[in-house]
Amino acid sequence: MIRANRHYEKLKASYLFSDIAKRVAAYQEENPDKEVIRLGIGDVTRALPNACIEGFHKGVDEMADDATFRGYGPEQGYDFLREKIAKFDFHSRGADIDADEIFVSDGAKCDCGNFQELFAQDIKIAIPDPVYPVYLDTNVMAGRTGIFEDGRYQGIVYLESTRENNFLPELPKEPVDLIYLCFPNNPTGTTITKAGLKEWVDYARDNKALILFDAAYEAFIRDEDLPHSIYEIEGAEQVAVEFRSYSKTAGFTGTRCAYTVVPKACMVYDDAGEKVSLHALWNRRHCTKFNGVSYPVQKAVEAVYSQEGQIQVKALVSYYLKNAELIRMAMEELGFTFVGGDNSPYIWVDGQGRDSWEFFDLLLSKAGVVCTPGAGFGRCGQGYIRISAFNSRENVEKAMVRIAEALK
Amino acid sequence: MIRANRHYEKLKASYLFSDIAKRVAAYQEENPDKEVIRLGIGDVTRALPNACIEGFHKGVDEMADDATFRGYGPEQGYDFLREKIAKFDFHSRGADIDADEIFVSDGAKCDCGNFQELFAQDIKIAIPDPVYPVYLDTNVMAGRTGIFEDGRYQGIVYLESTRENNFLPELPKEPVDLIYLCFPNNPTGTTITKAGLKEWVDYARDNKALILFDAAYEAFIRDEDLPHSIYEIEGAEQVAVEFRSYSKTAGFTGTRCAYTVVPKACMVYDDAGEKVSLHALWNRRHCTKFNGVSYPVQKAVEAVYSQEGQIQVKALVSYYLKNAELIRMAMEELGFTFVGGDNSPYIWVDGQGRDSWEFFDLLLSKAGVVCTPGAGFGRCGQGYIRISAFNSRENVEKAMVRIAEALK
Structure with a gap:
């Protein structure tokens, strides 16, 4: 059998996203004339x-031919691509990564999801909360957790990002073997300094332990001092794998390309x-599957790495960052506290006591704006929403006006 | 840790293929003036x-824009593609497969490799020998086998394809839960009749049990009576998953697209x-990873499914099938026995007592032709070589002349 x-x-x-889709569909059915503006899913436009x-x-x-x-x-x-990646994304920032340490793939989601296959079944895993699901x-599917109870999987060490720690999780108090980190963070939009990242590398x-570092949003960093790659930290090449993606950098969500760095x-x-x-x-996994x-x-x-391409990609990212700035300004004006949106396309807004889904429903029903309820990213996301800057300027401006009117 | x-x-x-590449590289270094013709790896040209x-x-x-x-x-x-697949590849052959039972992917290798994740760790698996590795x-990596000993992994039920059974494995004698089948077969090029396939579905x-049916080479079938899909067999939709690929059908090895059918x-x-x-x-696995x-x-x-596309794809496959016919004729003339090459791009040649690698080395050193040693596909492949029809007509003709001269 x-x-x-x-x-x-x-x-x-x-x-999470199918729950959201259902609520949006229900709203649209009841309000067929209202135009919905989507600032939920992190998809480029x-x-x-x-x-x-x-x-x-x-x-x-x-x-x-x-x-x-x-x-x-x-x-x-292909070497023509791997060599450019090594030069432009790493050597230019003083990170000593060779072309043959780069594995090009069809998506960071696939790589992040597949990488756990390389490890023993009974390792101890630390995962942020809130987090990209x-x-x-993928670790649940692989059998590395217990059941889901009280909003959490048994057996996982959760690294909490809360307002108390400024949304930067502390080092785990118990020993762990595998650590997932993501900076600039999805969903909170927070960044980490070199000194902060060094603590993780030292740990x-x-x-x-091994760090799986998701840098899918590094192109949004504008602050000169922030690290774009974990390999800017000394010794990281011994203990870290880095995931990169062209999805948000160059608008490749529907074109599909990413890469993973595994130093020798x-x-x-x-x-x-x-x-x-x-x-x-x-390498064995990649070649076999x-x-x-x-x-x-x-x-x-x-x-992307041509002179023209570099200028165009920067302009594309700047466009979304300008959207993020508009969202930040609007939230500030409304008296909300939030993080993110300066070196990131995501703004993480404190609902001031509102439940995440209640806040989500409020913005949908009153303003016709779709965001993502923070609770969908983990227990620590409860009470927050994530607003994404991925939309046209016009739509973002319209959405902010509508939210302001709805919450007045 | x-x-x-x-x-x-x-x-x-x-x-297997890196071993071959090494031997070919060594030969080329010693014989820099000799042009090597590759009829080894199944890659379109x-x-x-x-x-x-x-x-x-x-x-x-x-x-x-x-x-x-x-x-x-x-x-x-996308639905535009899934609907055409359902209509052209299944409805046209009387197989009742719906668009939403089709999962488009970037390769049959990925799907074949990933599908085993859906099953329990301790299922009993039957795998042909010789076989696509x-x-x-992928089952070894997942921990479903013991060690490799005497040319085989412990714990696997091997389905032997030999000259005694005309390269069509018999039903397993012990109960198994998961069965991999591939027709037209890689590497032997053999096909299966509807009656033969029905035995597996009934089993x-x-x-x-569940059958994972790899139909990557179905486009090469020219014999009207042979099934292209396992869903041409009554009841198969209850017990079979089918893998299809555009790699060989439409020359997509470097473009990447395939699909998997999972009936509801x-x-x-x-x-x-x-x-x-x-x-x-x-669906959960596909959406998560x-x-x-x-x-x-x-x-x-x-x-591929436009009127123009259907004609062009048929012409492309016919071109390679004509190559296969030339290879068959050449092998016949040389007195070799073989199977495949009529409804398949592969010809499985009996080395008449030669060891697979010895035969491989002979063709490389004497004729400058690269084939694939059958032993690389499993213990039952020992003594055979696989010749692939994927090359230009000119190269195939030249290769056959050279082999004839080398073996005279």
Whole structure:
């Protein structure tokens, strides 16, 4: 008898974003004339940069001719791309990452979700709260947690981000083996300083732990002193993997490309305590279960690193950051306290005693604006909402006017 | 201390295709003037069909304009594509598969590799020998096997394909829960009749087993009576999942698109023996760990189903089948026995007492032709080589002349 993976049963029955979609659909049915403005899901809305479009078309043209056609490419990505990534995203910031430590993929969600496969079943895992649900759900599916009770999975060490700690979790009080971190943070929009990040790297080095560092939003950092990569911290290459994405950087949510950095110096341990190369493990996984990213997509990404592409990508990110600024100003004017939105596309707004879903429903019903209820990201998100800056300027301005009127 | 997944240690140290690459590189270094013809790895060489190129460019153009730009798409694929797949690939052959039973992905390798995550750890698995290594390796990584000994992983039920059974494995003698099948077969090129496939479906129904049916090469079937899909067999929708790919059908090895069919009628069981929807499980996995296929790629694939696209794709497959026919004729003339190559791009040649690698080395050193040693696909592949029809006509003709001269 073919039996199911019983750990799937532990997953919470509903997805956050499908719950939201249902409420929005119900609202639209009742109010067919009202235009809804979506500042909920973190999806970009603006066209791909011109340079990427050109690179993309060129890649497609090469596929049209036997002489330039490309079949299976390297699973890890083409060297032309990996070399540019190493140079522009790491060497330029003093991080010593080589091209062959970069694994190009079709998404940071896939990589974040798949990476846990490389580890033993009974490791101790620390995950932030609130958090991007993929870190948690993929470990639940893999059987690394107990049941879901009182809003939390048993067996996980939750790293709490609260107003008391300024939304920067403290080091775990009990020993952990695997730590998920995300800066600039999704959902709170907070950032971490080099000194703050160094504490985590030191912790990992002292405890033979590993950090999975999600830097999907690094392009939004404008503060010169903040680290874009964990490898700007000395010794991080021994204890950290970094996930990057073109989704928010260059508008690739529907085009699909990301990469993961696994330094060759990064070691994990076998049951006897002997060192095992994490790079070799991920390479084996990547080659066995993945067949590389579409060639024309890699050509489109390559163009991100052209002179033209760099300017266009910066302009794209700045556009959304300007939206974020408008949201911050509007929230400030309304007397809300919040974090994020300066080096991040997300603004994390304190509901001043309101329940997350109550706040969500209020903005939807009174202003026709969709946000994300913080409680959907974990117990510590209760009482907050996340407002996303990913929309047109016009819509963001309209949404802020509507919210102001609704809450007056 | 962060400990590694200890099951990775059980994997055979080397990959088949990297071993081959090393031998080819060594040969080329010693013989820098000799041109090597590759009939080894199953990678296509001809340009994408024109219709796909046009669809691809159109998709890219839509990404260039805010008004038509696409962000995150449905994880399962766009309806415009899923509906065409259902109609052209299934309804046209009398198979009752709905659009929402189709999950579009970036590769059959990924899907074949990931699907095992849905099952309990201690199920009994039947895997053909010889076989595409991904089925086996992904189950090894997941800890469902013992160690590798005498050329086989402990705990797996091997379904032997030998000259004695005409390369069509018999039903397992002991009860199994999960069965991997691939027709037209990789590596042997053999096909299965409806009656033959019905035996497997009946076995699965009688034993509450599940069949993972890899139909990546169905486009190569020219014999009218052979099934292209397992869903042409009555009742299969209750016990079978089917993997399809555009890699060989439409030349997408470097463009990346495939799909998996999970019928809603297909049930697995929980530990108490209660039915669990496999469709719901895969949907949860797909949504949690995957973010959909690149929009322009889906537009390129959509064009496969246009009138123009259907003609071009058939022509592309026919081109490779003509190569296969030339290889068959050459092998026949040389007095070899073989199977495959009529409804498949692969020809499985009996080495007449030669060891697989010896035969491989002979063809490389004497003819400058790269094939794949059968032993790399499993113990039953020993003594055989696989010749692939994926190359230009000119190269295939040249290779056959060279082999004939080398073996005279």
